[in-house]
Amino acid sequence: MNEGRQVMETIASKGWTSDMVVVDLERAIHEHRLPPGTKLGEDDLSDAYGISRTIVRAALLALSHRHLVELRRNRGAFVAQPSVREAREVFEARALLEPRTAHSAALRMTDKGLAILQANIRDEHAALDAGENGRALFLSGQFHVEIARIADQSTIEAFISQLISRSSLIIALYWRRRAALCETQAHHALLDAFARKDGDAAEQLMKSHLLDLVTSLDLRNVAEPPTSLRDALKR
Amino acid sequence: MNEGRQVMETIASKGWTSDMVVVDLERAIHEHRLPPGTKLGEDDLSDAYGISRTIVRAALLALSHRHLVELRRNRGAFVAQPSVREAREVFEARALLEPRTAHSAALRMTDKGLAILQANIRDEHAALDAGENGRALFLSGQFHVEIARIADQSTIEAFISQLISRSSLIIALYWRRRAALCETQAHHALLDAFARKDGDAAEQLMKSHLLDLVTSLDLRNVAEPPTSLRDALKR
DNA sequence: CACAACAATATTGTATACAGTTTTGTGCTG
DNA sequence: CAGCACAAAACTGTATACAATATTGTTGTG
Structure with a gap:
């Protein structure tokens, strides 16, 4: 006591x-x-x-x-309040970096790496079950960072890590789809490809996953977030 | 007066x-x-x-x-004194980002963009003729940044800009080839592809250009740069 | 009472003082 | 005179004081 x-x-x-x-x-x-x-x-x-x-x-x-x-x-x-423009750019950059990084990661995959990714998915499920959506979102992002880490490319990892964090802001502003299941399904599929050390499959799955993420956003140029309340109510 | x-x-x-x-x-x-x-x-x-x-x-x-x-x-x-490891990673990242960015730039190329790139090459030649090697190196890097700017991807441009600067440090440490001509030749070839708005050609040329750059470096793990003079002379 | 000018308050921008650490210099000892 | 202990100097790490700016509040006038 x-x-x-x-x-x-x-x-x-x-x-x-x-x-x-x-x-x-x-x-x-x-x-x-x-x-x-x-x-x-x-x-x-x-x-x-x-x-x-x-x-x-x-x-x-x-x-x-x-x-x-x-x-x-x-x-x-x-x-920060990323603009629609910035949101598109972030996912454009991710599309250039992540698929081929996933490819590399698949080829270099180890049991330890697999365990880390598995634990990540497990923790994310646990967080979702506990209603800790913020934590689940964080872990979901970490999955992508871990892949870059496994690919053993710390420079690219730093870029991806930054893009993941910015993506979280983008999701906060532009997310529209409710179902969170698609997310973990995609990660499961990636895990399978990694387990098989199938680089091409991992690359393709990552590409689709990112495309899926973008389409789940509402990036029509409608709701440009106002810099300030003052500016927003000017007319 | x-x-x-x-x-x-x-x-x-x-x-x-x-x-x-x-x-x-x-x-x-x-x-x-x-x-x-x-x-x-x-x-x-x-x-x-x-x-x-x-x-x-x-x-x-x-x-x-x-x-x-x-x-x-x-x-x-x-x-900073980038390690051989970091040097490889930087060019790995550039290989992921720059070729496809060059592709985009080619498709979006404008007269103004062409003029900027032409002026860049001209200035680099002038600097080389004047013996201002540092300035020439800077301009040579700027060429790559301008391409990203023309591609209208400011997020990717920021990454490339950072990678270019780091490349300059890498060149300072690991450059071995003397002939500086290959450089400007590659940029000329890229300019031609851009003028034709030939995305595929630009992408390929950029890929080769980067590969050529890496092979002009001495990245065998021999001369790991010492953290300090003290450490270097310890034994 | 609306509105504008002005005062008060709050918050950020910058410089500087002081504390802590590393490096350099000095003198003592074997 | 080499080597070690200790002292001095130089430099970075942090907090804080003060200046500059923006925001908020108030008062007076039309």
């Missing part, structure tokens, strides 16, 4: 470094706990993490370089 | 913002005026640009996110 005292350690008492804050915020954004457009005030964050604004600013700068946060001069930091 | 007073404005008297410093340093690195391994002391830079260390640190942080600068804790910032 006396051991319990340490448990209530608040978020502010950990030794937060800039990089840790980046990871923490990125995950919160990825899980839709911080929706697009959310203001990220420097004082709010420095209070929350128990650090000075210096570290917060470094973290926000890093996130802006990943296009997850938009910095408006003298106005502050906001969770 | 009295107008001349303003001309001797030193580098330190411009209103340097963090982003401007990033661009300036990136270009210096790209042009090999700052070779890999060069220490970028915060005081040195803040003196040179006439700004506080705050801005310098923001710039160095940005450059480290682009893998052009390596930050070592409590030790400072250094122009």
Whole structure:
């Protein structure tokens, strides 16, 4: 019972470094706990993490370089709101990178890699069953990052990781399909191809999967997200 | 004559913002005026640009996110020294992104785009004739970035731009071929394909061009660049 | 009462002071 | 004089103070 005292350690008492804050915020954004457009005030964050604004600013700068946060001069930091244009571009880039990376991953697949991907799918199911949709979405993205990791291409992995995070923002803004089943089905099919070390199949499946993702978005140029409430209500 | 007073404005008297410093340093690195391994002391830079260390640190942080600068804790910032492994990965990523981007660019090519590429080649020749090898190398890289810009894919352009800069570091470390002619020949051939709006040809030419670039490097695992002089001479 | 000018408040931008770490320099000891 | 311990200097890491800017609130006038 006396051991319990340490448990209530608040978020502010950990030794937060800039990089840790980046990871923490990125995950919160990825899980839709911080929706697009959310203001990220420097004082709010420095209070929350128990650090000075210096570290917060470094973290926000890093996130802006990943296009997850938009910095408006003298106005502050906001969770990014990708435009329809940007959404298309992100999936265009993914279409160039991911299928061939999946191909490489299939050829280099190991038992350990398979286990990681299997565990990922399992965890995602568990999260969905528990109603933790944000966590499920995060894990769903991680599946793609793990593939790049297995392909042993850290440079490409970094690009894909960024694109996955941005995709999460895009999904928050433009998702229309309700059924979440298609997602895990596609991942299962990929897993099978990986298990067979079938590079061509993995490449094709990934290509279809990405195409399927794009078509599940509503990217008609209708609802361009307003930069500010003021601009949105101008006329 | 009295107008001349303003001309001797030193580098330190411009209103340097963090982003401007990033661009300036990136270009210096790209042009090999700052070779890999060069220490970028915060005081040195803040003196040179006439700004506080705050801005310098923001710039160095940005450059480290682009893998052009390596930050070592409590030790400072250094122009990055890509490993052989990283070099391979960078060209692997370029091979995934650039050929199909060239394809898109060819299909969307305009007179204006052609003019930009022509001017680029012309300027590169001029730089080579003037013995400004650094500037020529920079322009040679810009050629690839312009293609992505013409393809109208700013997300992919950002990735390619980063990869080009990193390639410049790789060239500084691993270049072995002396003849610089092959370079401009390849760009000329690409220009022809673009002028014909021949997407397939452009894609193929770009693929060959990148392959040619890689083979002009010495990427045997021999000369792993030492992290520091100290480490290099340890035994 | 609507609206504009102005004041107050809040928030970000930048510089700087200080703390912590690494590196360099010096002198002592064997 | 080589080698080690310790001291000094240089440099980076972090917090904070202050300046600049934007936002919000208030008051006075038409």
